[in-house]
Amino acid sequence: MDITQLILDDHQEQRRLLATIEQIDPTNTAALGAVWDRLASFLEVHAEAEEQLFYPELLRVGGGVDNVDPEAETKDAIGDHNDIRNAVAAVTDHEVGSEGWYDAITKANEANSDHMAEEEREGLTDFRRHAGLELRHDLAVAFATFEATHFAGVTAVDKDPEVYVREVEAEIATSDDGANDSPATTDTSLGIGSLHSD
Ligand SMILES: [Fe+2]
């Protein structure tokens, strides 16, 4: 298993659910609402899993890619996650199937599409180049466990990108023993990586 592949697979599932919404008749509001609710909760769980498990390890072992360092990759991602949460929340202001609802879905789609492209180009590429296979496997197991445990969703919480990176780097400074490939998927490693902090 490989956490970078699980994240790619999740992105594909997000694209698939949006494509599903595009193909449902606008009058079938029960179907539209059901598929959107599934996508909205999945987006939250996916972002939270990345924030708890992937980005702390990217900050720890990443080496940068295309002149973008892991701190910049992570700050961009955390900010994007906030934008996506806000766009997802805005959908609930509209009646399912209305013009305003479709416009809000389009904004959420744009925010998420832009973010996925950047995350795939930067963070995931960086991680494949610099993280060992054992770490990628162990994080994949933790990521799958988190998503299975939180299948019904998590509470959406925005995070300040600067504060997030500062707190993770402080955890790394106090907990890293210098072994770049030791998994950080338990409560005894990075506190932010806990599976039970939600
Ligand atoms: Fe993602």
Ligand SMILES: [Fe+2]
């Ligand atoms: Fe993300």
